[in-house]
Each structure stands twice: as C-alpha cells, then as structure tokens.
Amino acid sequence: MPYPEDMVAPMREELTSAGVRELRTTEEVDTFFAENTGTALVLVNSVCGCAAGSARPALKAAIGRRSRPDRVATVFAGQDLEATARARELFGDVPPSSPSMALIKDGELVNFLPRHMIEGRDALSIADDLSAAFAEFC
Amino acid sequence: MGTFHDTRDPLHGITVVATAGDTVYVGRCHARENGRIELHDVDQHSDGDDGKTNAQYLDRAARFGVWPRHEHLVLAADEVTALGPLSEYFRRPGDKPAVPAPAPQPVAAPGASPAAAPDEAVQLTPAAVDEVRRLLASEEKPGQGLRLAVAGGGCSGLVYKVEFDTRQESDIVVPCDGFDVLMDRKSMIYLRGIILDHQQGLGGRGFQFQNPNASNTCGCGESFSV
Numbered sequence: 001m002p003y004p005e006d007m008v009a010p011m012r013e014e015l016t017s018a019g020v021r022e023l024r025t026t027e028e029v030d031t032f033f034a035e036n037t038g039t040a041l042v043l044v045n046s047v048c049g050c051a052a053g054s055a056r057p058a059l060k061a062a063i064g065r066r067s068r069p070d071r072v073a074t075v076f077a078g079q080d081l082e083a084t085a086r087a088r089e090l091f092g093d094v095p096p097s098s099p100s101m102a103l104i105k106d107g108e109l110v111n112f113l114p115r116h117m118i119e120g121r122d123a124l125s126i127a128d129d130l131s132a133a134f135a136e137f138c
Numbered sequence: 139m140g141t142f143h144d145t146r147d148p149l150h151g152i153t154v155v156a157t158a159g160d161t162v163y164v165g166r167c168h169a170r171e172n173g174r175i176e177l178h179d180v181d182q183h184s185d186g187d188d189g190k191t192n193a194q195y196l197d198r199a200a201r202f203g204v205w206p207r208h209e210h211l212v213l214a215a216d217e218v219t220a221l222g223p224l225s226e227y228f229r230r231p232g233d234k235p236a237v238p239a240p241a242p243q244p245v246a247a248p249g250a251s252p253a254a255a256p257d258e259a260v261q262l263t264p265a266a267v268d269e270v271r272r273l274l275a276s277e278e279k280p281g282q283g284l285r286l287a288v289a290g291g292g293c294s295g296l297v298y299k300v301e302f303d304t305r306q307e308s309d310i311v312v313p314c315d316g317f318d319v320l321m322d323r324k325s326m327i328y329l330r331g332i333i334l335d336h337q338q339g340l341g342g343r344g345f346q347f348q349n350p351n352a353s354n355t356c357g358c359g360e361s362f363s364v
Contacts, residue, residue: 050151053297061301065277095203114203116153116224122300124273125344131276 002079003047011045011056012076018060021073026086029075033090036107038070039138041130042087045076046098051119055099058118058126065127067134069103103133110137147171153203155196155227156213157220160185162192164204164224165211175213175221179206200227260286260312260319261333266345269336271316277302283311283318286334287325298347300334 077098103111165180181204
C-alpha cells in the first residue's frame with residue numbers, strides 16, 4: 001500500500017529539484033523510453049531510508065559532474081506502481097530492486113546498480129560508481 | 139525521511155547470503171532472534187540448480203539481485219553456517235579476492251591534537267583524506283569543503299551526511315590537508331570525536347564513521363543513535 005503522499009513528497013522533490021524528470025504514469029515512462037538514442041539513467045526511488053537516503057543524493061552528485069547521461073528520470077516504487085512496473089519491464093531481465101539505478105544506452109541496459117550495492121554506503125561513494133559508469137558509457 | 143525503527147539487528151535491512159547445507163538463500167535480513175533468522179524477498183539456490191554452481195548463481199545475484207520466490211522465510215540459525223552481505227560477493231572485472239584490511243590508523247586533521255579526546259575534534263584517516271582530495275578534484279568545485287552533518291532519519295534515528303559544500307558563516311571549520319572540514323553547530327554535538335575513514339574493500343567501499351558518541355548503529359552504517 002502506498003505511503004501517504006505528504007510523506008513521500010519531499011523524497012520526490014529531492015530529485016525533481018535537481019532536474020530529474022519524474023515519470024508517474026505508464027504513458028510518461030513509454031514516452032521517456034521512446035527516445036531510444038543516447039544515454040538515460042532511471043532511478044527507482046524508494047521510501048527506504050537505509051538505501052534510498054543515500055541513492056538520491058548520490059544521483060544528484062553524479063549528474064552534477066562533467067560526465068553524465070543525456071536524460072535522467074525517476075519512478076517511485078511502492079507509490080507509482082504502474083509506472084514502476086512498466087519501467088522495470090523496459091529494463092529487461094533484471095530482478096526488481098528498489099532503490100536501484102539503470103543506465104540505458106541506445107535503448108539497451110548497460111549498467112545496473114541494485115539495492116544491495118547501495119545499502120550501507122555513503123552517497124559520495126555511490127556517486128563515484130555512477131560516475132565511473134557514466135565515463136564508460138556516456 | 140526514511141525508515142522509522144531503531145535498535146534493530148545490525149544486518150536489518152541488508153541483503154544477505156545465508157548458507158545452510160548446500161543451499162544458499164539470498165534475501166533482506168529482517169531479524170535474528172530466538173534461534174531464527176528472518177529474511178524477506180528471498181530466493182534460494184542449491185548447487186546444480188539450473189545447471190549452475192552456487193558460486194555462479196551468487197556472481198549473477200551480486201551483479202543484478204535476485205527474483206524473490208519467498209516473500210518471507212525463516213531459517214533455523216543453528217543450520218546456517220555462513221551469513222553475510224550479498225555485496226561482498228560483487229566482483230568487478232580484474233578484481234582480486236578480498237583481503238582483510240588492517241585496522242585504520244587515524245590521523246588528526248591539522249588543528250586537532252593527534253591524541254584528541256572524543257569531545258575535542260573530528261579526525262580523518264589518511265585513506266579518508268586521500269579520497270576526499272580525489273573526489274574534490276573530480277567534482278571540479280574549487281573552494282568547497284567537506285561538510286559533515288547529522289540529520290534525523292535512518293534505522294537508528296540519526297543519519298550522517300557527507301557532501302561538498304561552501305563554507306557558511308556559522309560553520310565550525312577544521313582545516314585539513316588541502317581542504318576544510320565544515321560542520322554546523324548542531325551537528326557538531328553528535329560529531330565530536332568522530333573518526334572518518336574510507337574503506338576500499340569489495341562491496342564495502344565508502345566512507346565509514348567511527349563515532350564514540352553512538353550508543354547504537356544500524357547495519358547500514360549510515361544510521362546511529364546516541
């Protein structure tokens with residue numbers, strides 16, 4: 001069952017205020033993925049403080065650096081259920097995981113950071129991993 | 139913002155691998171108590187399943203996660219011979235097997251006594267200093283310092299924040315080797331005597347806090363209570 005919107009609104013705003021595009025419907029997800037050239041990062045957001053509490057600032061730090069994807073978006077697991085399910089379909093054969101981050105290049109998943117590689121780590125270190133992936137693929 | 143529980147098991151919320159006999163279980167640890175290990179969103183694999191060894195299964199699991207087949211599973215603790223984070227199984231191309239790192243030797247930031255009492259200063263290990271300098275260079279934000287702060291949230295009530303930021307007038311500033319450590323006065327209450335380290339271990343890479351003020355810490359490492 002989704003959390004009250006009042007509770008999750010700051011977690012959405014933390015990303016949208018940094019220019020991350022929020023995809024709340026399947027149509028918005030399809031539109032975002034329809035542009036299948038270049039690079040795109042999708043963060044599957046979560047209310048989990050243990051992991052998403054680091055994932056969000058990590059993404060913000062990483063996209064503030066020189067090397068970054070062409071487009072950055074987010075879906076909110078447990079909140080925007082249909083949009084999240086649709087995004088996960090488009091990731092391919094990757095188990096559901098939240099928070100997680102998928103880097104897509106020319107329509108293909110090229111890098112995936114699942115929850116267990118986020119939990120227990122500080123934001124700067126996660127950002128460093130993202131930057132390494134951006135440097136390789138973007 | 140986040141989860142709202144405290145005094146949990148150190149592995150609470152962490153995706154773990156539990157080994158029992160020739161079967162490995164991968165799931166999020168909920169609790170270990172009364173001789174039971176409770177896992178959520180669990181998959182399991184035995185040597186030979188799907189033509190894969192457990193090592194091959196764990197290699198893929200560490201890279202992508204698992205498709206859970208049990209929403210909730212309880213294991214008898216006395217049947218589990220090994221239990222640890224799934225992230226420790228993650229290997230990048232060319233990675234060598236993990237070697238236990240020696241205990242870090244903290245060094246005081248200039249301005250703080252090397253033998254600083256817990257209530258006197260923040261300290262950074264040489265590994266943390268090197269990592270901060272490397273990240274500062276890659277951030278390309280000259281003039282910024284390393285802000286250490288404490289905020290409400292996390293499994294144990296308070297979470298550490300580490301970020302690059304510009305100095306505020308009211309900040310407490312500890313000059314370090316090539317950068318400043320910045321702390322607001324409220325956070326300083328919780329950060330006195332803290333040692334910031336940086337670990338390069340497989341799956342455990344990142345900054346780690348050693349906080350003499352913390353009475354309880356979360357398995358995530360980012361959350362604590364006093």
